[in-house]
Amino acid sequence: MPRIQVGPDQPFTGAGVLRSAPGDGARGPEKPFVSVRVGDAIADAILDTGGVWLVLSPTDAAFAGIGNWEPVTNETLGIRGHDVPGRTYRAPVVLSAEDGCSVEIEITVFVPDWPEDDWPLPNFLGWQGCLNRFRFALDAEAERFYFGVLGVCEQGR
Protein backbone atom coordinates (compact mmCIF):
# COMPACT_ATOMS: atom_id res chain seq x y z
CA MET A 1 0.00 0.00 0.00
CA PRO A 2 1.43 3.40 -0.92
CA ARG A 3 2.23 5.67 1.98
CA ILE A 4 2.34 9.42 2.03
CA GLN A 5 5.20 10.77 4.08
CA VAL A 6 5.44 14.34 5.20
CA GLY A 7 8.80 15.63 4.04
CA PRO A 8 11.60 16.64 6.40
CA ASP A 9 10.96 20.30 5.61
CA GLN A 10 7.29 19.95 6.50
CA PRO A 11 7.40 18.57 9.99
CA PHE A 12 4.89 18.27 12.72
CA THR A 13 6.58 19.82 15.71
CA GLY A 14 4.11 18.94 18.40
CA ALA A 15 1.53 16.34 19.34
CA GLY A 16 -1.35 17.18 21.62
CA VAL A 17 -4.18 15.23 23.15
CA LEU A 18 -7.20 14.66 20.95
CA ARG A 19 -10.29 14.08 23.09
CA SER A 20 -13.45 12.79 21.50
CA ALA A 21 -16.51 13.83 23.49
CA PRO A 22 -20.06 15.14 23.08
CA GLY A 23 -20.10 18.77 22.05
CA ASP A 24 -23.44 19.88 23.45
CA GLY A 25 -25.84 19.21 26.26
CA ALA A 26 -27.97 16.68 24.43
CA ARG A 27 -25.32 13.98 24.29
CA GLY A 28 -24.99 14.71 20.63
CA PRO A 29 -22.37 13.26 18.36
CA GLU A 30 -18.82 13.26 19.60
CA LYS A 31 -16.53 16.06 18.51
CA PRO A 32 -12.73 16.35 18.42
CA PHE A 33 -11.48 18.50 21.31
CA VAL A 34 -7.95 19.83 21.76
CA SER A 35 -6.44 21.82 24.61
CA VAL A 36 -5.33 25.43 24.39
CA ARG A 37 -3.87 27.70 27.03
CA VAL A 38 -5.43 31.14 27.09
CA GLY A 39 -4.19 33.54 29.71
CA ASP A 40 -4.31 31.94 33.13
CA ALA A 41 -6.11 28.72 32.22
CA ILE A 42 -6.28 25.79 29.84
CA ALA A 43 -9.48 25.26 27.89
CA ASP A 44 -10.68 22.54 25.56
CA ALA A 45 -12.04 23.53 22.16
CA ILE A 46 -13.61 21.69 19.26
CA LEU A 47 -11.51 21.63 16.10
CA ASP A 48 -13.93 23.49 13.85
CA THR A 49 -12.80 23.51 10.24
CA GLY A 50 -15.96 25.44 9.34
CA GLY A 51 -15.49 28.14 11.92
CA VAL A 52 -13.51 31.30 12.50
CA TRP A 53 -11.22 32.46 15.29
CA LEU A 54 -11.31 30.94 18.77
CA VAL A 55 -14.79 31.13 20.24
CA LEU A 56 -14.39 31.04 23.99
CA SER A 57 -17.24 30.63 26.46
CA PRO A 58 -17.81 33.42 28.99
CA THR A 59 -16.66 31.09 31.76
CA ASP A 60 -13.42 30.13 30.04
CA ALA A 61 -12.85 33.78 29.16
CA ALA A 62 -13.24 34.67 32.81
CA PHE A 63 -10.78 31.95 33.86
CA ALA A 64 -8.36 33.27 31.26
CA GLY A 65 -8.66 36.78 32.62
CA ILE A 66 -9.75 38.20 29.28
CA GLY A 67 -12.07 40.67 30.98
CA ASN A 68 -9.01 42.74 31.81
CA TRP A 69 -7.79 42.89 28.22
CA GLU A 70 -8.55 45.43 25.54
CA PRO A 71 -11.37 44.31 23.26
CA VAL A 72 -10.71 44.84 19.58
CA THR A 73 -14.22 45.09 18.21
CA ASN A 74 -17.81 44.23 18.91
CA GLU A 75 -18.99 41.57 16.50
CA THR A 76 -21.99 39.41 15.78
CA LEU A 77 -20.94 35.90 14.87
CA GLY A 78 -23.10 33.15 13.42
CA ILE A 79 -22.73 30.11 15.65
CA ARG A 80 -24.80 27.02 15.04
CA GLY A 81 -27.52 29.00 13.30
CA HIS A 82 -27.71 31.79 15.84
CA ASP A 83 -26.41 35.35 15.58
CA VAL A 84 -24.37 35.80 18.72
CA PRO A 85 -23.16 39.25 19.82
CA GLY A 86 -19.79 39.41 21.44
CA ARG A 87 -16.40 41.03 21.70
CA THR A 88 -13.17 40.13 19.98
CA TYR A 89 -9.72 40.20 21.52
CA ARG A 90 -6.27 39.61 20.08
CA ALA A 91 -4.71 37.17 22.44
CA PRO A 92 -1.72 34.87 22.62
CA VAL A 93 -2.97 31.31 22.70
CA VAL A 94 -0.80 28.27 23.28
CA LEU A 95 -1.59 25.14 21.34
CA SER A 96 -0.57 22.65 23.98
CA ALA A 97 1.59 19.67 23.12
CA GLU A 98 2.06 16.60 25.27
CA ASP A 99 5.03 15.66 23.13
CA GLY A 100 7.33 17.89 21.12
CA CYS A 101 6.83 21.64 21.32
CA SER A 102 3.83 23.74 22.17
CA VAL A 103 3.14 26.68 19.87
CA GLU A 104 2.13 30.17 20.90
CA ILE A 105 0.06 32.02 18.34
CA GLU A 106 -1.65 35.40 18.46
CA ILE A 107 -5.19 34.99 17.20
CA THR A 108 -8.57 36.62 17.46
CA VAL A 109 -10.69 35.35 20.33
CA PHE A 110 -14.43 35.87 20.28
CA VAL A 111 -16.22 35.97 23.63
CA PRO A 112 -20.03 36.00 23.51
CA ASP A 113 -21.84 38.76 25.37
CA TRP A 114 -24.00 36.25 27.14
CA PRO A 115 -24.94 35.48 30.73
CA GLU A 116 -22.16 33.20 31.85
CA ASP A 117 -24.18 30.28 33.11
CA ASP A 118 -26.67 30.40 30.24
CA TRP A 119 -24.07 29.96 27.50
CA PRO A 120 -24.92 26.53 26.07
CA LEU A 121 -22.06 25.77 23.71
CA PRO A 122 -18.47 24.52 23.89
CA ASN A 123 -15.40 26.39 22.71
CA PHE A 124 -14.49 26.30 19.01
CA LEU A 125 -11.03 26.53 17.48
CA GLY A 126 -11.85 27.75 13.99
CA TRP A 127 -10.27 27.33 10.61
CA GLN A 128 -10.15 30.93 9.44
CA GLY A 129 -7.83 32.94 11.58
CA CYS A 130 -6.34 29.99 13.42
CA LEU A 131 -6.14 26.46 12.04
CA ASN A 132 -5.33 27.72 8.55
CA ARG A 133 -1.95 28.74 9.98
CA PHE A 134 -1.10 25.11 10.78
CA ARG A 135 -0.30 21.83 9.17
CA PHE A 136 -2.13 19.27 11.23
CA ALA A 137 -3.27 15.68 11.29
CA LEU A 138 -5.52 13.64 13.57
CA ASP A 139 -5.03 10.10 14.79
CA ALA A 140 -8.33 9.01 16.28
CA GLU A 141 -6.97 5.69 17.52
CA ALA A 142 -3.95 7.13 19.26
CA GLU A 143 -6.04 10.16 20.32
CA ARG A 144 -3.40 12.52 19.09
CA PHE A 145 -3.46 15.85 17.33
CA TYR A 146 -0.25 16.48 15.39
CA PHE A 147 0.58 20.03 14.40
CA GLY A 148 3.26 22.24 12.95
CA VAL A 149 3.15 25.90 12.03
CA LEU A 150 3.12 27.14 8.45
CA GLY A 151 5.43 29.95 7.50
CA VAL A 152 7.82 31.87 9.64
CA CYS A 153 7.65 32.14 13.38
CA GLU A 154 7.79 35.75 14.50
CA GLN A 155 9.72 34.88 17.63
CA GLY A 156 11.55 37.81 19.08
CA ARG A 157 9.34 40.49 17.63
Added chain:
Amino acid sequence: MAAMNLTTCVDNRETSVWGLSIVGLPDEAVPGVSGEPGSFRNLWDLMFGRAPSMWPQNAGYEGTALVPVAGSGSVATTVAYGPDCLSLMVQTLRSFEHSSIAISQPYADRASDPPRVLRDDLPPQPGLVDDHAWLKQHSEEYRGQWVALCNGTLVAAAPTGSELRRLVAGRRGLHIVRLF
Protein backbone atom coordinates in the same frame (compact mmCIF):
# COMPACT_ATOMS: atom_id res chain seq x y z
CA MET B 1 -3.21 62.97 8.32
CA ALA B 2 -4.13 62.52 11.94
CA ALA B 3 -3.37 59.31 13.74
CA MET B 4 -5.55 57.91 16.48
CA ASN B 5 -4.08 55.93 19.29
CA LEU B 6 -5.67 54.15 22.16
CA THR B 7 -4.09 55.71 25.18
CA THR B 8 -5.72 54.30 28.25
CA CYS B 9 -8.11 51.56 29.10
CA VAL B 10 -9.54 50.29 32.31
CA ASP B 11 -12.02 47.57 31.64
CA ASN B 12 -13.75 45.59 34.33
CA ARG B 13 -16.57 44.67 31.97
CA GLU B 14 -18.94 46.97 33.80
CA THR B 15 -17.31 50.31 33.22
CA SER B 16 -14.75 50.65 30.46
CA VAL B 17 -12.97 53.94 30.32
CA TRP B 18 -11.33 54.70 27.04
CA GLY B 19 -9.10 57.49 25.99
CA LEU B 20 -8.69 58.09 22.30
CA SER B 21 -5.75 60.26 21.43
CA ILE B 22 -5.89 62.04 18.13
CA VAL B 23 -2.42 63.22 17.26
CA GLY B 24 -1.65 65.96 14.80
CA LEU B 25 -4.90 67.89 14.81
CA PRO B 26 -4.84 71.64 14.45
CA ASP B 27 -7.37 73.36 16.65
CA GLU B 28 -8.87 75.19 13.74
CA ALA B 29 -12.27 75.72 12.25
CA VAL B 30 -13.93 72.64 10.86
CA PRO B 31 -16.23 73.33 7.94
CA GLY B 32 -19.38 71.47 7.19
CA VAL B 33 -20.28 70.16 10.62
CA SER B 34 -24.04 70.41 10.48
CA GLY B 35 -23.60 74.01 9.50
CA GLU B 36 -22.06 74.77 12.84
CA PRO B 37 -18.63 76.30 12.73
CA GLY B 38 -16.21 75.43 15.41
CA SER B 39 -12.96 73.83 16.36
CA PHE B 40 -12.03 70.22 16.60
CA ARG B 41 -12.82 70.44 20.27
CA ASN B 42 -16.33 71.49 19.38
CA LEU B 43 -16.49 68.83 16.75
CA TRP B 44 -15.65 66.20 19.32
CA ASP B 45 -18.25 67.55 21.67
CA LEU B 46 -20.73 67.55 18.83
CA MET B 47 -19.99 63.98 17.84
CA PHE B 48 -19.82 62.43 21.24
CA GLY B 49 -21.35 64.75 23.75
CA ARG B 50 -24.50 66.02 22.12
CA ALA B 51 -26.03 62.77 21.12
CA PRO B 52 -27.17 61.16 24.37
CA SER B 53 -29.17 58.64 22.40
CA MET B 54 -25.99 57.05 21.07
CA TRP B 55 -24.96 56.02 24.54
CA PRO B 56 -26.51 53.02 26.17
CA GLN B 57 -27.35 53.00 29.82
CA ASN B 58 -24.30 53.34 32.06
CA ALA B 59 -22.23 54.84 29.28
CA GLY B 60 -21.38 58.35 28.29
CA TYR B 61 -18.95 60.98 27.13
CA GLU B 62 -16.62 62.65 29.59
CA GLY B 63 -15.05 65.24 27.36
CA THR B 64 -12.11 66.08 25.14
CA ALA B 65 -8.88 67.77 26.06
CA LEU B 66 -6.84 69.37 23.33
CA VAL B 67 -3.18 69.97 24.09
CA PRO B 68 -0.92 71.78 21.61
CA VAL B 69 2.23 69.94 20.66
CA ALA B 70 5.07 71.90 19.12
CA GLY B 71 5.48 71.05 15.48
CA SER B 72 2.67 68.54 15.26
CA GLY B 73 -0.55 70.39 15.85
CA SER B 74 -2.37 69.13 18.90
CA VAL B 75 -3.21 65.98 20.73
CA ALA B 76 -6.89 65.49 21.43
CA THR B 77 -7.75 63.02 24.11
CA THR B 78 -11.33 61.91 24.28
CA VAL B 79 -12.58 60.00 27.28
CA ALA B 80 -15.78 58.04 27.42
CA TYR B 81 -17.00 55.26 29.61
CA GLY B 82 -19.30 52.30 29.33
CA PRO B 83 -19.11 48.77 27.96
CA ASP B 84 -19.43 49.80 24.31
CA CYS B 85 -17.97 53.25 24.35
CA LEU B 86 -14.88 52.40 22.33
CA SER B 87 -16.89 50.82 19.57
CA LEU B 88 -19.32 53.73 19.55
CA MET B 89 -16.54 56.24 19.29
CA VAL B 90 -14.85 54.39 16.46
CA GLN B 91 -18.13 54.04 14.60
CA THR B 92 -18.83 57.72 15.04
CA LEU B 93 -15.40 58.71 13.82
CA ARG B 94 -15.75 56.52 10.81
CA SER B 95 -19.15 57.94 9.97
CA PHE B 96 -17.77 61.43 9.94
CA GLU B 97 -16.16 61.99 6.58
CA HIS B 98 -13.53 64.55 7.18
CA SER B 99 -10.47 64.22 5.05
CA SER B 100 -8.02 64.96 7.82
CA ILE B 101 -9.29 62.29 10.20
CA ALA B 102 -8.18 58.75 9.69
CA ILE B 103 -8.29 55.85 12.06
CA SER B 104 -4.84 54.51 11.60
CA GLN B 105 -4.56 52.60 14.85
CA PRO B 106 -4.55 48.98 13.82
CA TYR B 107 -6.81 47.88 16.64
CA ALA B 108 -9.78 49.14 14.65
CA ASP B 109 -9.40 46.27 12.21
CA ARG B 110 -7.31 43.81 14.13
CA ALA B 111 -10.08 41.25 14.50
CA SER B 112 -9.56 40.29 10.88
CA ASP B 113 -5.79 40.19 11.15
CA PRO B 114 -4.24 36.85 10.28
CA PRO B 115 -2.84 34.77 13.11
CA ARG B 116 0.76 35.38 14.10
CA VAL B 117 2.99 32.63 15.35
CA LEU B 118 4.86 34.00 18.34
CA ARG B 119 6.74 30.92 19.60
CA ASP B 120 7.07 27.43 18.20
CA ASP B 121 9.51 26.05 20.74
CA LEU B 122 7.57 26.11 23.99
CA PRO B 123 7.94 23.08 26.25
CA PRO B 124 5.26 20.38 26.21
CA GLN B 125 2.68 20.08 28.95
CA PRO B 126 2.75 16.40 29.84
CA GLY B 127 0.22 16.96 32.62
CA LEU B 128 -2.46 17.18 29.95
CA VAL B 129 -2.09 13.45 29.34
CA ASP B 130 -3.01 12.83 32.97
CA ASP B 131 -5.95 15.20 32.65
CA HIS B 132 -7.04 13.30 29.58
CA ALA B 133 -6.83 10.00 31.46
CA TRP B 134 -8.92 11.45 34.29
CA LEU B 135 -11.54 12.66 31.84
CA LYS B 136 -11.79 9.25 30.19
CA GLN B 137 -12.30 7.62 33.54
CA HIS B 138 -14.71 10.10 35.12
CA SER B 139 -16.58 11.89 32.34
CA GLU B 140 -19.80 9.93 32.91
CA GLU B 141 -19.64 10.54 36.64
CA TYR B 142 -19.33 14.30 36.18
CA ARG B 143 -21.44 14.71 33.06
CA GLY B 144 -23.22 18.05 32.96
CA GLN B 145 -20.67 19.67 35.25
CA TRP B 146 -17.69 21.94 35.00
CA VAL B 147 -14.45 20.50 36.34
CA ALA B 148 -11.07 22.03 37.14
CA LEU B 149 -8.10 19.70 36.76
CA CYS B 150 -4.40 19.93 37.50
CA ASN B 151 -1.98 17.19 36.42
CA GLY B 152 -4.67 14.55 36.38
CA THR B 153 -6.18 15.50 39.71
CA LEU B 154 -9.65 16.91 40.22
CA VAL B 155 -9.39 20.28 41.93
CA ALA B 156 -13.09 21.11 41.96
CA ALA B 157 -16.37 20.40 40.20
CA ALA B 158 -19.52 22.48 39.99
CA PRO B 159 -22.80 22.55 38.08
CA THR B 160 -22.10 26.01 36.68
CA GLY B 161 -19.08 27.88 35.45
CA SER B 162 -19.57 30.74 37.87
CA GLU B 163 -19.76 28.34 40.81
CA LEU B 164 -16.53 26.64 39.69
CA ARG B 165 -14.82 30.03 39.47
CA ARG B 166 -15.92 30.77 43.01
CA LEU B 167 -14.59 27.42 44.24
CA VAL B 168 -11.14 27.83 42.71
CA ALA B 169 -10.77 31.58 42.99
CA GLY B 170 -7.14 32.64 42.92
CA ARG B 171 -5.77 29.41 41.45
CA ARG B 172 -4.05 29.73 38.10
CA GLY B 173 -3.08 27.31 35.38
CA LEU B 174 -6.06 25.01 35.84
CA HIS B 175 -7.46 22.91 33.04
CA ILE B 176 -11.13 23.84 32.80
CA VAL B 177 -13.47 21.36 31.11
CA ARG B 178 -17.20 21.39 30.67
CA LEU B 179 -18.48 17.84 30.40
CA PHE B 180 -21.48 17.88 28.08
